[in-house]
Amino acid sequence: MRATLRWAHSDLRTHRGEALFLVLATAGIVVSLLLATALFGYATNPWQRVFTQAHGAHVWLHTGSSADTGQLAELDGVESVAGPYPTASTTLAARGTRASVELRGTPERPTVGRPLLTSGRWLDPATPDGVVLETRLARALLAAPGDTLTLPAGGTGTGTGNGTGTGTDGGTATGSPRTLTVLGIADSAEPRYRAGEQPGLVWASPSAVRDPGGEVIGLRLTDPEDTDYAVQRAVTVLGAGAVSEVSTWKQARSEAQGDNRLLGQVLGLFGLGALVAAGLAVHGAIGTRIRGHLRDISVLKAIGFTPGQVVRVFLLQHLAYALLGAVAAASVIQALGSRIPGRLGDAVGVWQGLPGNTVALFVVPVGAVLLIGATTGLAAWRAGRVPPVPVPRPAAPPGGRLSGAARQALGLRLPPALVLGWHRAFTRRPRSLATVARLALPLLLIVVAMSAWTTIDRFDSRPDQMGLPTALTARADSGLADPEARTLLERDRQVAAAYPGVEVAALVPGQTATIALRGLGTHQDPYPYALAEGRAPQGRDEAVAGQGLLDLLDVRVGDWVRMTVGDQPQILHIVGRSIEPENAGRVISTSLDTLRENDPDLGPTLYELRLRPGADPQQVADRLTTAGQGRLDVHAVPNPADGLSPLRGVVVGLIAVLALIGLIELLTAIGGTVRESERDLLALKAIGLSPRQITAITVMSTTCTALAAVVIGTALGTPLAHWLIDAQGRSSGIGAGIAQGPSAALLLLFGAAAVTGAAALAAVPASRAARRRLADTLSAVA
Structure with a gap:
């Protein structure tokens, strides 16, 4: 045991930086996973707690005042009712x-x-x-x-x-x-x-409701999973014309979870990805270290170390690093997590009061440590197979001879450092490809994180491309006629256009849910929809729909849909899919003229305002409210990016953790390159290369490896980010087409920074190795 501890202590002194980075990376990964767990608990528990304590209704029906709602209490599956009110x-x-x-x-x-x-x-x-x-x-x-x-x-x-x-x-x-x-x-x-x-x-x-426009009744069901069937029965009993709107407990729960669940998914995804990257980095580090200490391991076995003891030296050492990082992360989250500003702190505070908090606080760090331990064990197992008698190194390792391309490059008088560095980087193909793959994984995840940041920023910088072509919504009192309202709104110098519209609730076919039916703009002044598929509505009965509505009705662009507004049917032809951030995408939009064909007396009840570039929405809203003298209600259009602001800080933290993991892998690759170049040192000096040229060979080898990893990480990360973001957009109802990758300039800057950093890190150890004494070099080769 004493010899084992002395070996571990000596290895720690030699690789202090690598050990520190591994501890910090593990801590960052566990923090990400714990915050993801907290956000999932925070997203679900508060609403569920309120619903349970309130003995909540599973279905709420808005009906006309004349509807006979007393029959609903007798329906099968209805446990009790609330109202009608x-x-x-x-x-x-x-x-x-x-x-x-x-x-x-x-x-x-x-x-x-x-x-x-x-x-x-x-x-x-x-x-x-x-x-x-x-x-x-x-x-x-x-x-x-x-x-x-x-x-x-x-x-x-x-x-x-x-x-x-x-x-x-x-x-x-x-x-x-x-x-x-x-x-x-x-x-x-x-x-x-x-x-x-x-x-x-x-x-x-x-008595306070002096002029009621309808009634609302709540149904509590014996089986919540039969919600759709219960709604169908209720609408059939009352009549479709009597029901103006339906809301269910599933819709309320989804709205209450909001962006918290998305934050949890992002943190969980990146946390798991970083955990895999960290495990692979540890595996590569141990494998490289074993190849560099074959003689030392043989000596250990010669003096009595068993294969199991050698494996335990590496395994326990890296488990200790991982355990230290995991315990530190759990301690920080438990002690200081609730003090994080904003939603993350609130989530951790609520999560700490949940019954499963203690279990999660134990299971997540242990799971991370076990995964790192599993990858460590696979690499350490190779150390146990090293024979006790050192095997002489082959004079020419496989792939060590110059390739035809390298010889031709030297014949063209290209710098030897450039040619030999490139050759060394890719001499051992399986090992070189593994190194590039391990380094490319954190870089790929960083590109995905940058894409998430860019997509959020796009909601702020180009809202017109993200389903938010207008910045303000104005609602006029019934005493303010349409021409007067439009004149009042367009009089403001920063209002570019005011699109009249109306928004009503409509029952879908089967009468199991309510969607939003919007009539915006006119045929002469069409509303500027943000389309991801198809085209804008132009003729009669044409409409565009959000992804949430297409999924709800199981239809596609080109289909016809029928819905009911009160007792009036409305049949529309879906000619495009629009990006719809509102109402979970359960929105179908057409022109106001189309809705007027069914109801000529229908007038606009709202106005969507498109502002001129540089206008401050809040200032414009204040001016319009003042100008309306109490007859206008003007407010900003909700932007999903406002709820995702905590994600910016999360992305920065994740990039830092992934950069640490990449740094670990890079240091491992540099160490392996320097050690493997020691036996070539005599030959390179014999052919007349100076220490500076020999240093340049190692730096060029590292640069080529980093460049290959950057190219692969960027090439795979960009489409992967688009797919992940669009998949999230589809699941949330907004729809695909919102993903925005980093600009080419930013990706180029990112790649240049990674490659330049790799070259700078390799310069110092390569320079030291190139200036070693010949006696030291002979002992290393022997």
């Missing part, structure tokens, strides 16, 4: 901030879909104008218990809220504004408020 869509204002809401008349605190109070108290009959706000809505309005909210003239609207973000801002011009008092704030398992997409939920006494 009268509802109305309107707008609430507080401190200069406006928000679209669904006002829901709730006579008593429900048992199904029960709001969970986080502050304040529930509705009180003694305060007829008291309301309870959903948490995210309260945060958007900066409202707290005791605050006063303003309801516009008319009190309530005539529309219904819905789960697709297609509710309309109601409000008639009669009456006078009134106020509501915030009594409490509550969590809900229903879809939460999103500006411009999903109206916020407000619970109020029935």
Whole structure:
């Protein structure tokens, strides 16, 4: 044991830098995997906890006021119901901030879909104008218990809220504004408020809903997996014309998970990729070290070391490095993870309170250590097979003779350092290819990470190419006519165009889900869709659809689809696929003129505003709101990149970890090249090469290896990144076509930095080896 420890200590002193990098790389990998685990838990658990405690409804149906909803409680599979409750869509204002809401008349605190109070108290009959706000809505309005909210003239609207973000801002011009008092704030398992997409939920006494536009009823099922069948039964019983919108628990859960699940997937993917790269780097390092210490290993066996002991020396040594990095990573996450700014810190804080936290905190580091140990064991097993009697090295190793191309290059009087360096890099083909492959893997992952960064940046720099051709959405009160509204909007010098539109909820064939049907622009002034496939709608009944809708209906571009808006059927021909960041891509869009063919009285309820380059959306929105004198509600179009801002820091951290792994492999390759060149030193000096030229041979060999790895990593990483990003886009409903690779200049700079860094790292050890004394060289060759 003492001899084993002395050998391990001596090896550690010789390879301190490599040991440090391995510890840091392992720590970074485990941190990535633990953060991914935390994000997955954070994405799923909070909503699930609220749904369970609230005894949430699996289906919410918005119907007309005349619908006979009492029959739904008798349906097979329905365990209990919530409501029906009268509802109305309107707008609430507080401190200069406006928000679209669904006002829901709730006579008593429900048992199904029960709001969970986080502050304040529930509705009180003694305060007829008291309301309870959903948490995210309260945060958007900066409202707290005791605050006063303003309801516009008319009190309530005539529309219904819905789960697709297609509710309309109601409000008639009669009456006078009134106020509501915030009594409490509550969590809900229903879809939460999103500006411009999903109206916020407000619970109020029935007397506060003075002009209801419909009703909402919730169904709790005995089997949640039968949701689609239950919706079909309910719509059949009530009649398709009676149901205006359907939302399910699956949609609410997916919306609640949001970008957290995507962050977890990114971290998990890169963490696993980095773990494989680290394992291969360790395998290569041990294999190179064994080839460089064959004589020492033979001596160890000659003095009594068994093959098992030799294997354990390498195995335990690298397991210790991995274990140290894993323990350090787990300790840092446990102690400081909740203090990380932003969403990552929140995720870790929630995850630490979950029952499976301790198990994950143990299993993830142990799994990483075991994988590194497995690759270490495979390489160390070769050390156990070294014979106790040193085998003389062959005079000319296989592939050691100059190739015909190398001899011709020397005949053309090319620099010997260039020719011999290239020849040395690729002399032993299996070993050289393995080195290039191990070095190319972290470089490939870095290219993928850079592509993820570039794609996120594209949402900010070129939103028109990512399904966001407009920056603002304006909704006008019913008292503001269309010509007057468009004139008011286009009067602003920074508004390039205002596209009139309408957005309604539509039931899909089979009546199991609700989609968003949009009519935007006109035939004379078409809406500028961001198309990934097909063409823009031009003729009658033509439309474009998001990937989420195509997947939901199992249709493709070129198919016809039928949907129901109220009791009116709408048949559209899908001529293109648009990139749709909203509503999980469950959107079908056509021109406003096409929708008017079914309903000539249909008028625009919203305006999509395209701004001039350089315009500040918030400043334009403030000016338009002021100019509208309370008749315009203007807000920014949600950008998915806003929710992915934590991913930028994640990408930087992952690139740093992958760079460490690449550095480990590069140092291994340099060490192996320097050791294998020792026996050629005498021959090179004998033919008249100077120490500087001999140094250049080793540097050129390393440069060629790094260059080959960069070319392979870039060539494979770019299409792989496009495939991964587009696959994620398809699964999220946005659709393929959003991937954006790094620019050619950035890739060239990345490759030049990698190759230059490799040459610089190789220069010092190569220079030292070239200036060794002849006696030392003879002892190394012997």
